[in-house]
Amino acid sequence: xxxxxxxxxxxxxxELLQDDWQLGKKLRHQLRMDxxxxxxxxxxxxxxxxxxxEMVHITLQAQSSYAxxxxxxxxxxxxEHLLIVWKPAFLKVHPNEVGEHDTLMNHVQAMTAPHPYxxxxxxxxxxxxxxxxxxxxxxAKNLLDRMFERGEVERFYxxxxxxRLLKKRGAIRQAIGRDRHHQTKRHTSETGKASRTTYEAIxxxxxxxxxxxxxxxGRTHQIRVHFSSIGHPIVGDEMxxxxxxxxxxxxxxxxxNFVHPITxxxxxxxxxxxxx
Numbered sequence: 001x002x003x004x005x006x007x008x009x010x011x012x013x014x015e016l017l018q019d020d021w022q023l024g025k026k027l028r029h030q031l032r033m034d035x036x037x038x039x040x041x042x043x044x045x046x047x048x049x050x051x052x053x054e055m056v057h058i059t060l061q062a063q064s065s066y067a068x069x070x071x072x073x074x075x076x077x078x079x080e081h082l083l084i085v086w087k088p089a090f091l092k093v094h095p096n097e098v099g100e101h102d103t104l105m106n107h108v109q110a111m112t113a114p115h116p117y118x119x120x121x122x123x124x125x126x127x128x129x130x131x132x133x134x135x136x137x138x139x140a141k142n143l144l145d146r147m148f149e150r151g152e153v154e155r156f157y158x159x160x161x162x163x164r165l166l167k168k169r170g171a172i173r174q175a176i177g178r179d180r181h182h183q184t185k186r187h188t189s190e191t192g193k194a195s196r197t198t199y200e201a202i203x204x205x206x207x208x209x210x211x212x213x214x215x216x217x218g219r220t221h222q223i224r225v226h227f228s229s230i231g232h233p234i235v236g237d238e239m240x241x242x243x244x245x246x247x248x249x250x251x252x253x254x255x256x257n258f259v260h261p262i263t264x265x266x267x268x269x270x271x272x273x274x275x276x
Contacts, residue, residue, distance in 0.1 A: 001116055003058040003080055003137055008264060013037050013046040021261075023142055036060060062117045062138045066094075067101040068110035075111075076269050081140040081262050082133065083112070084269050089129040089248035093120055108134060122148060122155075122218065130157070130253025131269060143261035148218065156255035157213040157223060158202070158273055161232040162242060165201050165209040172197045172226040176219040185239060186221045188229045195219045197226045208235060223251060 007016070017028045030036075035043035039056050050056065074086040085108060087093065092103040100106075108118050121133045121144045133153070135141035147153050177192025179185040186192075196216040203210040209232065213223055221240070227233060228240035236242050236249035255270040 001060050001062065001137060003060060003139075004055055005058055005262065006055045007050045007052055010049055010052045012049050013044055017046075021139065021143060022146070023139070027138070027142065031058075034059065034061060058137075058139070060117075060137050060139070064105075064109055064117050064119060066103075066105045066109040066118070068113060069101045069106040070110040071102075071107040072111060073104070073107060076131065076271065077267065079263075081137065081260070082135055082144065083108070083118070084131055084133055084256060085111075086271065087124055087128075087130060087132050089127050092126055093123045093132060104132060105134075112136070121145060122153075124253055125221065125224075127248045128251050128253060129248065131256050131271065132253075133256060140262065147258060147261060151216060152258060154255075154257040155215045155253065156257075156270075157215065157251060157253050159211050159213055159223065159227070159252070160235045160250035161209050161211060161227050162207075162235055163209065163232050164204055164206050165211070165232060168201045168204075170199055172199075172230060174226060174229055176222060176225050186219065186225050188225060193217075193219055195222055195226070197223055224249075 017023045017031065032046055036059050037044040037056050038059065044056060075083065076086060077084040087104050094105045095103050105118065105120055112118055115136065117137055119135050119141050121135055121141065124130050124132060133144065135144050173196050174188040175190060175192035176186050176195045177189035179187045194217065197213060198216065199211045199213045201209050201211050215222060224234055224237050224240045233241040234249050234251050236245040236247060238244050242249060252273060254273055257268045260267050
């Protein structure tokens, strides 16, 4: 695949890869050996200064292994480097078994054909609908992974929880660990991993509260576990104490905010919800 890149300041390819993008030695070495950076189809010496505003092309040898299955999903943002799509509830983000092909990533592989590479940067639970950020080449994947590790991608959800929240705003900082008696369930635990969730109530009645939730760490089932731990399970989330209902539990990942790791533009994507 060939990726266009416009230099944001005058610098060498070495400086871009090591100082700005902070890529690992292995990937930097591979790019050098592949003579990946070219200008007018001629390889660029990695020590040579490139002027601000100059466009080059990066040739990358990478291919995803998802079997393409053509199912269209809403695209809320896309450029040469990344893609944000809407995952419906009751759909896996990626395959867990050999031969599995009806997942979001199988669909995205077909949606973006003949583009050879797509990789999810984070995941949503099977029953959770929402925005999923996808890298379209290995450099973007590397940069976005590090942004998630540093907490530089703001992730917001909307949820309906049982009962009336007494505080309009709050933070839940309980550690989360595995449940020894249930393979997929999690619970709050002093020996678990540090976790932080903040929220703001949007609407409150005696029966339920609609909340805007920000996820500061990415533990499995974090929002579901945290609200259950304070006595306000998500409506419909039977695993964590919510009353049974026919619809998916009322949790939707509807907002992503971050600085684009390559263009440095501010990306703010929010899907307005008429109801949960």
